[in-house]
Amino acid sequence: MQDSRIHRQYPFDEIEPKWQRYWEENKIYQTDLSKSGNKLYCLMMFIYPSGDKMHIGHWYNYGITDSWARFKRMLGYNVFEPMGYDAFGLPAENYALKFGVHPAISTQNNIDYIRNQLRGIGAMFDWSKEISTTDAKFYKWTQWLFLKLFAKGLAYRKMAPVNWCPSCQTVLANEQVIDGRCERCDSEVTHRDLTQWFFKITEYADRLLAGHKKLDWPSKTISMQKNWIGRSDGCEIVFTEVSTGQDIPVFTTRADTVFGVTYIVLAPEHPLVHRITASSNIKAVRDYIEKARKQSEIERTSTVKEKTGVPTGAYAQNPINGENIPIWIADYVLLGYGTGAVMAVPGHDQRDFEFAKKFNLPVREVIIPAGGKSPDMLEAAYADEGIMVNSGDYSGLSSTDGQKKIAEHLKSIGRGEARVNYRLRDWLISRQRYWGVPIPIIRCHRCGEIAVPDDQLPILLPETTDFKPAGDGRSPLAKIPEFVNADCPKCGGPAERETETMDTFVDSTWYHLRFLDPDYENGPFNPSLAKKWMPVDRYVGGSEHAVTHLMFARFINMFLYDNGYVNFEEPYPILRHQGIITHHGAKMSKSHGNVVIPDDYIKIYGSDTFRAYLMFMGDYEEGGDWDDTGINGIHRFLGRVWRLIEPNCPDLAEKKFPLFIKDELEDADKELYIQLNRTIKKVREDLDAQKYNTAIASIMELVNSLYKNIEAGNQSPIFYHSIGDLILLLAPITPHLSEELYHIAGFEGSIFDAQYPDYDKDAIVGDNITMVIQINGKLRASIEVKPGIGQDEFEKIAFDYEGVRKYISGKSIIKKIFIKDRLLNIVVR
């Protein structure tokens, strides 16, 4: 950015603060929530003030979504557009630690800074509804929510192998581990066995899937949730360990291949391994488990590495055919999925096949392609469905029938049944960190885990200077005796508070409800306003939240629905994502050092230019690479608009324009009038469809035409009428500039209380259209004709045309294709 070369095109630095003040003072964007007619709750994912300032990505969401909402407002919607701060959490705390500032203070400073940046957008944020999740009057109700879940058994503690981030020194939810790394700090995640709090989201797995049908969401986001939930319909089959009689249940989606089972594989951590391993195999098994434990998740789940494993020396009996088969352990079987054990069918599963090849285990063919030839069993597994063979009485059945029959049989003998399995795990919500919402539970030696009574909420996060993570797996709160020691609410005896805090994603499961009335004291949200204003009508934010925030919020909302707190199942029926703005080809991040802060651009070009440039860059849902070389062009365009209108249009408001009738207009006026109406149509359609770039392009064309009219000395009523519409058309895109021009033109009140221009349907069609003549598909001529011209009439004109005749003379006409109002293609030979 070279500001010495930039010419200030219009006094945006005076205009923008002026109108921001006007909007604020006149409460233009304070929505009257008592009225819900034509309501439009336009929600943008609130900001996470982690220590970073607001960057271009935020601006891209907030500024452009605001333009969309302004457009809707001018169409008559009663728009509610709130903003707040998701201010608890690791990055905020890490930032505080790094700079030695208490997180409460650093967070407040960041919020103050970011609030200013947000105000600089000039969006329609209703600041009277601002919230912060760190505010006790907010998190009191996050605790309330926890207790409601706890009361229903949906918040519980269990010992489990969990993800541990050694750098953040806390556990993480599965959803926060990306490719084996911490979502926030990118450290490689390790595993620990810890007792942790979970929310039972798995109970809602099918509901979450079923709800997808009701959602107007990007299909990609829905499919990400589907994959994450990972519903799999199959069958549990219980094998029996021969010497101990232990049951070994396995989960399979291919019960029809059960006659092809030639061994069983347990995950190395499977609890049965120690009990069943033969004495001769103990050492090898121990060594293998040790090795597997040492591996990182990344190594462990790598699909490229060769299969490894060791036999346990134990055998299992197949409940269907009574056969005894060896039991192995191998790290390609995961403890966390299904039963942690699989029946291996090397003939029909590629992974089992590779394993069997390596360890010389038998491969048996029990499925053949329907009507086809058996594939070569030495090459690869045949994993598709087909017809069962070598399967006793079941031979000849299709895979589908076989699966059903085998499940039924297993059930009748008590050795299994049809079963649904999910990849989704319960949501781990406790964190061993200071900067979060304290979990409102008291642990009493006599009474166990007791909910803090509602009237004792909020449990305030204690002030302390020692908020560093201890590194021992305990929360910093555990070091504060005044906090820890409490009376048991049940027996009154001495007890201890839970010292862990909640995942920040809990805060954002319900914040959309709080916005309606942030000061409401009788519950988490004002129920009568929620009845009027929920669900959110349009939700906009990043797609990176597909399987975190967006899934968690749906789950919690379903819970609130089930318990009668809200009357809708889906909080965000309509969702859109803004594209990602990269810089030098990479996602903006501190570690890449490529974060672009909008502040300098706002200073040099103004907020309107910056907003319009982001809109003009390209497809909104695609995003793109940040490159400021074009921003001057937009700034110049706004300067052109300014110079077109500012000197030319005082008392525009007083001019009374007649209802124009297209055919009564002079040629130049008619042309302009048609263009104006086409522009209005296009802009309305494009803004609605978030095609902001082409909306702006067509407004540019209109401005270019208006300049041509000035040059031609045509400043007729149509010209001024067009100028008036131009100001309105631009309003959602350049709110400050348009408000200023609106007032220069003599209008009163805010332009955002005006109606968006609508078009005259009769003025969309021109007197003449250009039709094209092709010879053998090649363009040879274009002719102006009346719209709706018939084929015969057009051919007469076409064949008379010199440019056409020279191509067809002496040739024979084979075919003529006529497309009304478009073209005539003459095929000659």
Add this chain to the structure above:
RNA sequence: GCGAGAGUGGCGGAAUUGGCAGACGCGCCGGACUUAGGAUCCGGUCCCUCACGGGGUGGGGGUUCGAGUCCCCCCUUUCGCACCA
């Protein structure tokens, strides 16, 4: 590896869904106005060719009167998933 997008001038990107490829803007070139231009206004700008013409939407094939758009194969790229039994 699997799945879903995307690939168009020097650049960002348009193209009413099978019908004038390159709208609009950046950049560049030229002109006007100017003491000046890094302001403004006007014009030009896909490639080859002096021209007539011809070629052209990642590559190859196909369907069609006609393909950026539809079909098949390949390449590149972005995103998502990735031993899920």
